[in-house]
Amino acid sequence: MNTRGSDFWDQPSSPPIGPEQFSDIVTTAADLAIVLDTEGKVHSVITNPLNPTLGRLDHWKDRDIREFMAEDSLSKLEAQLAAYRDGVSAKVDAIEVNHFDNANWEFPIRYTLHRTGREDIILMLGRDLRPIAELQHRLVKAQLALEKDYETHRDYETRYRVIMEAARDALVLVDVGTGRIIDLNSAAAHVLGANTDALTGAAFTQEFEGRRRGEFIEGLVLAAGDEASRAVQVQTRRTDAEVMLHPMVFRAAGDKTLLCRIEGTDKADSMAADLSLMMTSLYRDGADAIVFTDMHGQIRSANDAFLSLCDAGQLSDVKGKSLGDFLSRGSVDLKVLIDNAARNRKMKLYSTRLEGAFGSQLSVEMSTTHMPGPGNPGFAFVMRDTTRMEVVREPASTATAGPMPMSDDAMRNVMELVGSASLKDIVSATTDVVEKMCIETAVELTDNNRVAAAEMLGLSRQSLYVKLRKYGLINRSDSNGSA
Structure with missing residues (x-):
């Protein structure tokens, strides 16, 4: 029988295949062949002898195939059986179902359904889809392993x-093989006088x-193996700096790699x-309290002396x-300090x-x-406790019950008024001079913020306005802008 000729397939009737040969063809063409009626009853089961993993399924005969099918596969089979019962001209469709036998052994099968003479x-x-399922399972495991390795690689890279x-x-x-820079940190780039991107991949020599x-890389390798002298002195080409190279050789993925630590030899580096x-x-x-803040006055760091002052x-x-939380006038003091330091450095x-x-409260003197x-701008505050100095000055201040000490020139100016004005007028004029000086200083420190200046002087805002007008300072402050 010549199957290559057209006579074999072009006959009006079926090809001349005997029943015994047809059974063998079906058996070997499919892993599992089932003959069943449209109600689902199994009439015959044949397994492929070339696929012994399916075992013997003779116990399926004369039983409903639904008994050996997973629940999620029943709807697919029912749809096909209903189509055949209704006499619909069915096409050869493939359905994938999961079977299990009495031992709860599951295996996936892809079926094609065909009409017979009845x-x-x-x-x-x-x-049998188990080889494909196993392959997919291995593929998923391999993918998960790759992702895990990738995450581990990213972790180590970070x-x-x-x-x-x-x-x-x-x-x-x-x-070592190419003599080119594989990687370097920012400190090395700064020493070599270029950025990391420009240096990566460049020739180290x-x-x-x-x-x-050749000589330079070989010399570094030899120096790395010499315990007596492991440093090589060189001069950088871009910055003309004398530096020492401390090499160390190791293998990574079979390739030799040099790790060079660059150390400056300048006296300036040592002094710094x-x-x-x-x-x-x-x-x-230190004995003085030191506090570092950001640009808004929030504390970044403080030494033990400051912690001791504020308990x-x-x-x-x-x-x-905020540092203002520890100052008696709060944000007013902090704003005065920050604004003046930002303006005058x-x-x-x-x-x-x-x-x-x-x-508890302590009298302090502060400098800012x-x-x-370029990284984190801010302010540095140095504070010194002046409580003892106030105690020393207090008796003299209490005994005299007078204003703050005056300079020699101011004292002579006051003395020259004696005889030309009464004592009451002299004291009043002197008090006015001191009061004017204090108001001018407060307005200047607060950058003409009258609310802050009034709080600093212990005055109400209305009282400050009255005194500004009294001493002719209101026009000057208005020309600079008011709070």
Whole structure:
């Protein structure tokens, strides 16, 4: 029988295939062949001998196929059986169902349904989907493993980046084979005189004067293995700085890599390091209270001397709070200090009272410095307790019950008035001079903010206006703008 000729398929009747051969063809063409009626009763079950994993399913015969089918698959089968019962001209559709036998062993099958010579008999040819399901399962597991590895890689990459940038040392990674820079941190880029993007991938040797690539990289590798002298002194090409390279060799993915730590040899670097240590010691152990704030006066850091003044137990008790919360006039004092320091870069002396956490008050003198750094600009406040000085001055002040001490020139000017005016007029004129000076100073310190100036002087706003008019200061303040 020649199946390649057209006579085999073009005959009006079915191809001349015997019943025995047809059964063998069906058995081997499908993994599972089921003959059932339109009500779902199984008349015959044949499994492919080439797929022994399905086992023997003879117990399905003369039973309803629904007994061996998962619930989520019943609707698909019912739709097909209903179409055949209604006599609809059905096309060869494929349905995917899940079977299980009496041992609760599940396996997926894709069926195609075919009509037979009888209207109520259907032939279902099934293909075992377990190999595909297993392959999909492996694919999903592989995908999950890849995603997990990717997340782990990202985690390590983030840690690596944070450590590189947080390190104070200048670090450079160099590929030994190519001699090019693999990676470096910002400190190393600053020493070499370029940004990290421009240096990444560049030849490491070209960043130094009078060096040849082969000899230079080989020398660094040899120095890394020599415990006696592991430092190589070089001069940077862009900044002309003398630096020391401390190399270390390691393998990554089979390739040799150099980790070079760059250390400056300038005296200025040593002096800056020493100064930094001294300033840190002064901040930590100094007698004066030191507070660092942001541009709005919120406390970033404070030393133990400040914590002692305000009766705070630890830094977390004051960090994040406004410095004005610890000043007697609150935001008025803080605004005066910040505004004057921002305008003049510093404010040398300002007297006020500091309130502790439990209501105690201390007289203090404060100085403020504006620090407009590129990273985190803010202000530095230095405070000194002046309570003892007030106690020393108090007896003399109480005995005289007079105004603040006058200078020698002012005293001579007052003495010249004796004989030309009465004592009452002399005292009144002197008081007016002092009062005018205090009002002018308060207005200047508060940048012509009359509400703040009145609070600083302990006056009401109306009283301040009266005195401004009295001393002819109202026009001057109005010309500068009023609060």
